[in-house]
Amino acid sequence: MGNAELRSIHVHPVKALRGFSPREALxxxxxxxxxxxxxxxxxxxxxxxxxxxxxLALAAAELLPGGGIRLSAPGRDPLTVPVPEPVTxxxxxxxxxxxxAVLGPxxxxxxxxxxxxxxxxxxxxxxxxxRRPVDPDYALPGExxxxxxxxxxxxxxxxxxxxxxSLVAQGDHPAEGPLPMxxxxxxxxxxxxxxxxxxDWSGVVIGEVSFRVAKMCGRCVVxxxxxxxxxxxxxxxxxxxxxxxxxxxxxxxxxxxxxxxxTIRVGDPVRILA
Numbered sequence: 001m002g003n004a005e006l007r008s009i010h011v012h013p014v015k016a017l018r019g020f021s022p023r024e025a026l027x028x029x030x031x032x033x034x035x036x037x038x039x040x041x042x043x044x045x046x047x048x049x050x051x052x053x054x055x056l057a058l059a060a061a062e063l064l065p066g067g068g069i070r071l072s073a074p075g076r077d078p079l080t081v082p083v084p085e086p087v088t089x090x091x092x093x094x095x096x097x098x099x100x101a102v103l104g105p106x107x108x109x110x111x112x113x114x115x116x117x118x119x120x121x122x123x124x125x126x127x128x129x130x131r132r133p134v135d136p137d138y139a140l141p142g143e144x145x146x147x148x149x150x151x152x153x154x155x156x157x158x159x160x161x162x163x164x165x166s167l168v169a170q171g172d173h174p175a176e177g178p179l180p181m182x183x184x185x186x187x188x189x190x191x192x193x194x195x196x197x198x199x200d201w202s203g204v205v206i207g208e209v210s211f212r213v214a215k216m217c218g219r220c221v222v223x224x225x226x227x228x229x230x231x232x233x234x235x236x237x238x239x240x241x242x243x244x245x246x247x248x249x250x251x252x253x254x255x256x257x258x259x260x261x262x263t264i265r266v267g268d269p270v271r272i273l274a
Contacts (some may be wrong), residue, residue: 059073190204
């Protein structure tokens, strides 16, 4: 494990949209700076994701200084959206949890609605320190998260993806492989570990920043979505169901909660806490 290192970093400013891969990122208590601080909700206030709307994968969000974003999508002029003043909040629902969020400008609602073909609103999490706690079944007191599915960061490993792709190649849908890592939308990808070694980790230290391993990540239909074409197949869920069903979930990757803050960089050593 002495050769483990951080291979890549991924930040998704708007939940469900394509993100970007910086060489370094600031780790805040609730996740990477700028990661999933924005999200989309429907007319009923429910979060909108790739689960029901895979076309979101073709839209992108670039993070701007100060926390604003620049939205882009095929066939549409880009739109710059500043961080809204926390004057008007709206109650939204994200996987059964009620969260208060700040409404973005009408121009952003219109841009996103026109792209998707139905009414949505763009919202911003103004204060991730107080708005949404981590799942209490796996959290320590005071731990919070932005609009990520449930935890501040998601870690995956290159060795586990290689192993999974080997299993896909032996399965019923080998033509769907090999699958790229972006199917799993991680925040940090590590190299130099054994396949599935992360199953047994209790924590990791990336560079100088320490993280607690909260729980394995249960995977959903988003992983079957080609992030470049938005076509859906059977993999990797078919193979995960056969080989990686743990605790009733189809698992790949580990959910992390920061124990400290600081900057992580591609190439940083990764120290495993067993």
